Amino acid sequence: MTEPSGKAWQKAEGKGPLAGLRVLDVGMLFAGPLVATNLSDLGADVIKVEHPKGDEVRKIGRFKDGEGLWWRVTSRNKRLISVDVSKPEGAAIVRRLAVGADVMIENFRPGRMQQWGFDFASLSRDNPGLVLLHISGYGQTGPYSPRPGMGTLAEAFSGFAFVTGEPDRPPTLPQFPFADGVAAMAGTYAALAALYAREKNGGLGDEIDLSLYEPLLSLMGAMVIDYDQLKHIARRRGNRSTWSVPRNSYRTRDDKWVAVSSAANSVAMRLFRAIGRNDLADDPDLATNPQRVNRLEECDGAIARWIAEHTQDEVLNRFYECEVVAGPICDVEQLFADPHVKARGTLKKMRDPALGEITLQDVVPRFTRQPGELRWPGKPRVGVDTEAVLRELGIGDEEMKNLEASGVIAMDRKVT
Amino acid sequence: MFMTQANGPLANLRILDLGTIFAGPMIGAHLGDLGAEVIKIEPPRGDDVRRLGAQKNGVGLWWKVVARNKRLVGVDLTRPEGAKILSRLARDADIIIENYRPGKMEAWGLDYASLSAANPGLILLHISGYGRSGPYRDYPGFGTLAEAFSGFVFTNGQPDGPPTLPSFPIADSVTALVGCYTVLAAVHERRTSGRGQEIELNLYESLLSLMGNMVVNYDQTGEIMQRRGNRSKTSVPRNAYPTADERWIVVSSTTDATAKRLFRAIGRDDLADDPALATNVLRATRAEEIDAIVAAWMIRHRQEEALAILHRCDVAAGPINDIEQFFRDPQVIARESIATLDDPDLGKVRIPGLAPHFYRTPGKIRWAGRKKIGADTRVVLRECGYADDEIDRLIMDGVIAAP
Numbered sequence: 001m002t003e004p005s006g007k008a009w010q011k012a013e014g015k016g017p018l019a020g021l022r023v024l025d026v027g028m029l030f031a032g033p034l035v036a037t038n039l040s041d042l043g044a045d046v047i048k049v050e051h052p053k054g055d056e057v058r059k060i061g062r063f064k065d066g067e068g069l070w071w072r073v074t075s076r077n078k079r080l081i082s083v084d085v086s087k088p089e090g091a092a093i094v095r096r097l098a099v100g101a102d103v104m105i106e107n108f109r110p111g112r113m114q115q116w117g118f119d120f121a122s123l124s125r126d127n128p129g130l131v132l133l134h135i136s137g138y139g140q141t142g143p144y145s146p147r148p149g150m151g152t153l154a155e156a157f158s159g160f161a162f163v164t165g166e167p168d169r170p171p172t173l174p175q176f177p178f179a180d181g182v183a184a185m186a187g188t189y190a191a192l193a194a195l196y197a198r199e200k201n202g203g204l205g206d207e208i209d210l211s212l213y214e215p216l217l218s219l220m221g222a223m224v225i226d227y228d229q230l231k232h233i234a235r236r237r238g239n240r241s242t243w244s245v246p247r248n249s250y251r252t253r254d255d256k257w258v259a260v261s262s263a264a265n266s267v268a269m270r271l272f273r274a275i276g277r278n279d280l281a282d283d284p285d286l287a288t289n290p291q292r293v294n295r296l297e298e299c300d301g302a303i304a305r306w307i308a309e310h311t312q313d314e315v316l317n318r319f320y321e322c323e324v325v326a327g328p329i330c331d332v333e334q335l336f337a338d339p340h341v342k343a344r345g346t347l348k349k350m351r352d353p354a355l356g357e358i359t360l361q362d363v364v365p366r367f368t369r370q371p372g373e374l375r376w377p378g379k380p381r382v383g384v385d386t387e388a389v390l391r392e393l394g395i396g397d398e399e400m401k402n403l404e405a406s407g408v409i410a411m412d413r414k415v416t
Numbered sequence: 417m418f419m420t421q422a423n424g425p426l427a428n429l430r431i432l433d434l435g436t437i438f439a440g441p442m443i444g445a446h447l448g449d450l451g452a453e454v455i456k457i458e459p460p461r462g463d464d465v466r467r468l469g470a471q472k473n474g475v476g477l478w479w480k481v482v483a484r485n486k487r488l489v490g491v492d493l494t495r496p497e498g499a500k501i502l503s504r505l506a507r508d509a510d511i512i513i514e515n516y517r518p519g520k521m522e523a524w525g526l527d528y529a530s531l532s533a534a535n536p537g538l539i540l541l542h543i544s545g546y547g548r549s550g551p552y553r554d555y556p557g558f559g560t561l562a563e564a565f566s567g568f569v570f571t572n573g574q575p576d577g578p579p580t581l582p583s584f585p586i587a588d589s590v591t592a593l594v595g596c597y598t599v600l601a602a603v604h605e606r607r608t609s610g611r612g613q614e615i616e617l618n619l620y621e622s623l624l625s626l627m628g629n630m631v632v633n634y635d636q637t638g639e640i641m642q643r644r645g646n647r648s649k650t651s652v653p654r655n656a657y658p659t660a661d662e663r664w665i666v667v668s669s670t671t672d673a674t675a676k677r678l679f680r681a682i683g684r685d686d687l688a689d690d691p692a693l694a695t696n697v698l699r700a701t702r703a704e705e706i707d708a709i710v711a712a713w714m715i716r717h718r719q720e721e722a723l724a725i726l727h728r729c730d731v732a733a734g735p736i737n738d739i740e741q742f743f744r745d746p747q748v749i750a751r752e753s754i755a756t757l758d759d760p761d762l763g764k765v766r767i768p769g770l771a772p773h774f775y776r777t778p779g780k781i782r783w784a785g786r787k788k789i790g791a792d793t794r795v796v797l798r799e800c801g802y803a804d805d806e807i808d809r810l811i812m813d814g815v816i817a818a819p
Contacts (some may be wrong), residue, residue, distance in 0.1 A: 017605035028464075029670055030628075041600045058779075059651040060696055061629045064478070064636045070629040070650075079423045116754075138471040139578035139773070142750035147727060151735035152654060152668035156744075161656065161666065162738045163583045165573065170656050171664055171736045172580065173646045175571045181626035183771075185593035190772035192600035193450050197425035197777050199607060206425065207775040214753050219589040221438075221468050223476040224754060227739040228766035229472050235738055239581045244468075247560060249579045257571060257579050260537055320555070327561035331570045332634040333660055335624075338565075343550035346621050346669035347631060348778035364621045365598035367548075370605070382510060 001178075013051040013172040014077070016043025016363075016372030024101040025078065026094060028084065029056045029137045029210060030151070030177045032107030032359065033074050035191065039103070040077035044370040046080040047389060049085065053412035054382045057087035059415075067354045068415070076360060076379025079392070081381025090408045091116045097395055099126050103191045107135040110145045120207040123177030131194040131207040133187050139211035151179035154212035159223060159234070179212045186215040245292035246271065246299050249329055256312035260303065260319075265326050268292065274322035275306040289324055320334035354380045359394055383410040424451025424779035429603070431506055432457065432512045433486065434493070438585045438691035439484050439543045439619060440515035440560070442592030443599070448485030450779040451768050454648065455509075455796060456486040457493065459816035462789040472582035475761045475787050483785025484757075484767065487643050489797070490790025490817025497815045499524045504800055506531045506538060510612075511599050515543040518553050528614040539602040539612040541595055545616035552716075559587035560621035567630060567641070574645045591622040652699035653678065653706050656736060657714035657723055665714055668725075674732040675699065681729035684711040761785045 014020075021044040025036035032054075032201075033048065040046040048055075051109065061070035067209075081273075084090040095117070098104050103122070106113050113119070115135075118335065134140055137149010155161045155173055165172030187210050194206040205216050226232040237247040241379050246268065247261050262268040265288055272281035280302065286292050307315050312328060319326040335341055336359075348362035362374040386409055392399055403409045429452040431445035441463075444454040456463070469478040479693045489505075492498040503526070506512060512531065514521055517520060520541075532538040545557010546565075560581060563569050568587075573580030595617055606612055624631070648654040652672045659665055669675035672695055679688035687709070693699050699706055699769075714722055719735060726733040735741065742748055743766075755769035762784075762791060770779050786792075793816050797807050810816045 017468065017601040022580070034794035038597060042598075043763055056722065060670070062633045062637055062639065069632045071638055072633055073629055087684060137648055138747055139751050141773075142747040144747040147734075148674060148730060148732040150670055150674070150732045152670075153440060153732060156664070156666040156736040157639050157734050157747075159737050159739050159742050161665075161736050165580060166577055169574055169577065170646065170658070172573060173648075173654075173656060173666065175644060175648075176626060176628045176630070178626060181628070182590065182593065183596065184772045189446065189593065189596035189600055190450075190774070191606060193447075193772070194774065194777075195602060196429065196603060197427075200428065204776065207778060209750070209773040209775070210771060211753075212651070213769040213770065214751070215593075217753065218442070218593075218769075219584055221584045221589075222481060223584070224768050225481055226470050227478045227743065229477055229762060230470055232470065234583065237583055239578065248566070249581055249582070251578065254691070257564075259560050259564035259579075259581065261558045265555075267532075277598070278761060280490075323556065325556045325558050325561060327555075327564050329564040329569050330567050332520040332567050332630050333606070335565075335567050336632075337636060340546060340552040341549040344618075344621075355815065359626055359631060361624050361627075361631050364594055364617065364625050365601070366616045367613060368615065369609075369611070383759065386543055 014043035014373070014375065016041070016042065016370055017367055019043035019370070021045065021099045021103070024094070024097050024290045027105055027107035030179065030180035031103045031183045031187065033057070034181060035105050035133065035135070036078065037074055037076060037185040038184060039191070040186040041374065042365070046078040047097060048063055048075060048080050049083050050080060050382065052082050052407060052413070053086055054415045059416060064355060071121065072358060072359055072377035077375045077379070079216070079385040079389060080379055080383060082413070083386070083388040085116055087408050088404060089406070091118070093390070093393070093409070096120065098123055098130060098132065098145055101129045101130060102195065105133045105135070105187065105191070108230045109148065110134070110136050110140045111400040117331070118159070124205055129203045130204065131191055131198070132205070132276050133182055133191050133209045134208065135187055135212070137212045139214070140209040148394060149212060151177045151212055153320050154179035154216060157218040159220060160216050163220070163223070163234045163236055165236045167236050171236065182219065183210060183212045186210060191196065199414040240300070244289055245296050246303050247269065248300055248303070250304050250307040252307055252312040252315055253309060254311040258307060258312060258326055259313050259329050260324070260326045262325060266342070268321050271303070271324045274318055274324050277302055348374050350374060350377055352377045382413040382415055386411045393414055420784065422451040422453060423777065424449070425774055425777045427451035429453065430508060430510045431455070433511045433542065435513055435515035437468070438465070438482065438588035439591040439595065440513045442589055443513050443595040444483055444486060445482055445505070446592065446596050450772070454486045455489050455505065456483060456488050458488060458789065460490045460492050460789065460814060470741060473761055479760070480765060481767045482783040486781050486785070487796060488786055488790055491794045492815050493524050493526070495815050496517040496525070496680070497810065497813070499526055499814065501797070502526060502535055503531060507534045509535070509538060510603060511539045511541065511543045513543070513595065513599070516543070517556070518544050532612060537606055537610065537612045539598050539599055539606070540614045542614070542616040543591060547621070548616050548619035557619060559585045559619060562587040562623060563615065565792060566620040566623040567627060568623050569660050570628070570640045571643055573643045575643050577643070579643065587619040587623050589618060590626060591619045594622040594625070646709065647703060649700060651696055652703045653710050655707055655710070658713050659717060659719040661718040663719035664721055665733055666736055667710060668732045669696070670739070672696065675749055678710070678726070678731045679731050681726050681731050682710065684709065755781045757781060757784050761787045787818040790817035792817060
């Protein structure tokens with residue numbers, strides 16, 4: 001085999017602040033790959049390594065004409081190579097890619113990577129600047145580390161599920177791989193923080209251990225400290241808030257929904273006036289959030305009754321006029337139709353080779369000088385870029401054929 | 417004026433945190449955990465977070481979390497002299513984070529052109545509810561509205577119940593995570609260009625990016641995602657199941673192998689071996705039946721007993737913890753998922769620990785949010801070149817606040 005060169009990364013052509021950054025994505029389902037997705041939106045060149053059978057994301061969710069839709073989202077902007085890393089020859093290929101990488105992301109069960117020979121010590125011997133990010137359900141340490149670590153378990157373990165939902169109903173799990181998405185965001189900034197340190201320390205990378213449940217804790221505000229200091233156990237409260245009244249989702253006359261929030265006292269007063277209840281606005285006993293919490297049913301009931309007598313449009317027009325903090329609870333259809341969403345380009349139409357036109361969420365952070373860019377939706381065929389990448393690595397036709405024949409790699413294969 | 421004693425990968429990175437409830441300040445909190453030096457600018461009356469949520473010994477507990485690691489400077493930015501102080505601080509900053517309503521900063525003379533004139537490497541991150549463009553840019557942009565607008569609320573909750581708002585400021589917290597990697601990406605780019613830039617982020621788009629396939633499903637199939645409670649359409653079985661001792665267990669079967677192990681664990685080899693149940697797509701067609709079987713097994717066992725069996729069989733299952741259980745959990749203790757700090761106001765105080773564990777350059781939570789408004793105003797302004805009599809005058813005029 002030829003000397004490791006890292007040449008496979010020469011095709012970097014992303015636009016955005018991270019253009020030229022090389023990311024090796026060896027994860028699956030979802031946290032690891034989503035870190036790479038986030039980085040790729042901002043210009044990083046991502047090579048995704050998937051198993052010759054095809055990544056699991058290809059096989060879940062909705063399909064159209066046999067094509068997995070979710071894959072389009074998570075694998076956007078990525079070049080795809082298909083290699084079985086559990087085979088020594090496969091591991092050798094990935095190791096050569098790691099030589100030229102800035103960031104390597106994996107979310108297998110703790111220990112797997114080491115089994116396959118990907119320990120940080122040996123990886124960083126070949127590439128001292130490499131940042132290796134591990135993501136797993138419970139982290140790389142502690143008694144639960146080896147357990148299967150799906151996002152659902154992290155949502156339950158962290159307390160998130162326990163506090164979500166209506167008080168008299170079961171704890172509610174989110175509809176989306178929430179823990180994975182949140183951990184991916186934390187993983188994205190962690191990897192970039194390690195790159196920042198690398199600049200200052202003469203080029204040394206780092207190894208980072210991220211669990212799925214710990215990033216979720218940062219979303220739950222004061223839950224930890226309230227328990228620690230006051231022994232307050234946060235519980236499900238439905239739509240009402242313990243610290244801000246009124247705050248709820250209300251049904252309108254045309255069977256749509258409106259959300260209202262009044263963290264600031266002045267907003268609550270404007271809301272009472274907007275629904276014609278100057279008496280509540282002028283009541284000194286309702287001036288602050290703690291006071292309104294005491295008379296929650298009364299405040300909330302007045303608002304619910306008024307909103308139920310008006311259509312969503314009427315309610316929102318009235319509230320906007322009075323500068324009340326309120327907005328529509330959109331379903332995805334309303335979101336697509338919304339003028340603000342259209343004006344900002346929140347959603348982006350792209351071409352897909354199998355599906356024709358396809359809409360995805362566009363890059364979230366708007367950089368002024370060199371904006372990030374969605375380049376393509378997740379490519380449908382397994383290992384569609386294997387040949388090009390391996391060629392850039394200096395692997396010849398014959399060797400490639402052998403690797404394919406022995407099932408170590410897959411080249412441009414339909415999902416089975 | 418920025419101290420540089422912190423450890424962690426972001427040591428020496430200098431951040432001015434101008435925001436309030438919550439997206440902006442949470443960025444400073446996370447990056448401060450990793451070693452960045454954060455100076456928080458709060459109005460002389462004190463930041464609004466101080467007055468939110470539970471209080472103890474006259475201190476807002478939430479403030480302790482959000483203002484951790486930060487030095488506090490009390491300045492009234494609405495006054496020209498206050499804005500001038502900020503401009504001076506900006507000369508030595510890498511990053512400014514603000515989440516006022518679009519236009520406010522400009523109205524105070526704190527537009528990017530002015531701020532970066534003496535510091536071309538400055539990165540300025542704007543956060544707002546709806547963003548700085550589009551027809552809703554001037555609307556008040558609270559997290560609750562973004563949660564509702566993005567589709568998150570509509571799809572959250574029980575199918576026969578109302579759309580459910582989250583019990584914590586999720587839109588803000590999620591946007592903060594996006595903000596963390598956004599500013600670090602700009603810092604990365606600055607290495608080659610030598611220039612900073614202005615970036616904007618809004619709350620609803622950050623949240624939308626978490627909602628996986630909702631957009632593409634609607635686009636390609638017309639499906640409008642609805643509330644479904646705890647079941648998943650993509651992964652079966654997946655639910656929260658009550659146990660004999662009135663606790664809860666969750667089960668996930670995103671991969672087919674874990675679903676098979678679950679069937680075997682509850683003594684249903686027949687289901688594990690049934691080719692008609694081999695994949696998630698197949699199991700989804702018989703979701704009710706499968707779910708009922710799993711539920712019937714769970715309700716016959718206590719939580720601890722059920723989990724022991726499920727974990728022995730390597731099933732993806734776990735407890736739904738309340739915060740009390742979470743504090744006691746051996747994994748949480750082993751990993752220090754909860755950090756314990758010494759606090760002058762509260763004694764020992766516990767807040768969430770660092771999510772990313774760096775092996776070579778670990779971050780550290782240095783202190784919880786300080787009680788006094790503008791606790792560090794005097795020392796920071798002194799470092800910035802202000803004379804003591806000038807500082808005293810600014811305090812008298814109400815432009816700045818210091819203890």
